[in-house]
Amino acid sequence: MATHRLYYDDAYLQNFEARVVSCEPTSPITTESGTRAAWEVLLDQSAFYPGSGGQPFDLGMIDEARILDVRDDGEEIVHIVDREVPVGAVAGCVDWSRRFDHMQQHTGQHLLSAMFQERYGLPTVSFHLGSEINTIDLRGREPQQATLEGAQHAANAVIFQDRPVTVRYGTALQLAELGVRKEVDRQGILRAIEIEGADLQPCGGTHVKSTGQIGMILVRRCVKIRQDWRVEFVCGSRAERSASADYLLLKRLGESLSCASEEIPAAIDKGAAERDANFKALRAAMQQLGEARAKLLVQECAPGPSGIRVVAKLMNDESSELLLPLATEIAKNERAVALLIHDETGLVVLAQHPSAGNDLNAVLKQMLGEVPGKGGGTKDFVRAKLMDPSKGAAALELAKKLAAG
Ligand SMILES: [Zn+2]
16 A cells, blocks of 8 residues: 655654554664664555655654664555554654754755756766765766855855745656756656756655755865766755864864964975975985994994904984985995894894895895895895884894804
């Protein structure tokens, strides 16, 4: 038996009387609060909107039973509830704050899509109303910032004029004559939503009765999705929350950068330039330090029986930035080998003068065979990182044995 859809004629109906046609146990349902037993209820009439056509389903109560889901099943609306409902007369109550939010988002979507179409020739090929963010997918050339702002501005102007939003019925042909752009292949009498002077769309959803109730439309990001452009937007109290959250974020950023919100981009540019300059200065200082330390370390290091000097060092107090210049400088000396491991980060640099004659790549490979890590290089220079920095001392002992020659 077809369910009479009360929301078709009155989207503002929150409390209604109905008769339970059937109530059957169904498979358990998983919601945010866990998995629970569920029953399927059919009513002779219902004000509960089922999840369909991009608009999410309603929540609410049927007597003492809580609605977990509402499904569109052809002619019937199937209510999934958390307990058994006896057959007979019941009272239904729609969770109004959730539903009204959906009505604001949905009507806002009609209006925003109409403005993209009318002003910029960008048709909406699909839309989605999410629990946080709504999206419409536009087809055509990429919408620039001015287009996004232009459509938002035009839609908000229609909101401020508080134009009526009405339901119209007619055949596909009649609606086409009235100006419906969308091709509809359904037969019989169709339902369409008209925003006076702005839009006429076939739609089975719930909408506010005048544009003023949308409150405000705020367009957010636009990203490419396959061949289309996905525009994110929010309406009503979501727009308010979203704008407030943006402001708080800017405020927090300004506080951490010690500047006013409008000075944040300049402060970030300045910070980045300072960071680059500091990094350059640090590298120059490390180069000088590397040269000086290398000289001392090579002098202090007694050559082995074959005349090779192996400078092996587990570095714990120095910056990891010193490893590279220090190893490079040591390796500039005849028959010198540098084996350096940074204790804190597990960074490894092995370098040698070609006259030292090791194959450091082979040394590294063997070392990493016992102390896991990743890296590589040439026979005279390798870099690596140990998986576990605390194994630095063990890795250095291995490298000393392997590279002593
Ligand atoms: Zn609609």
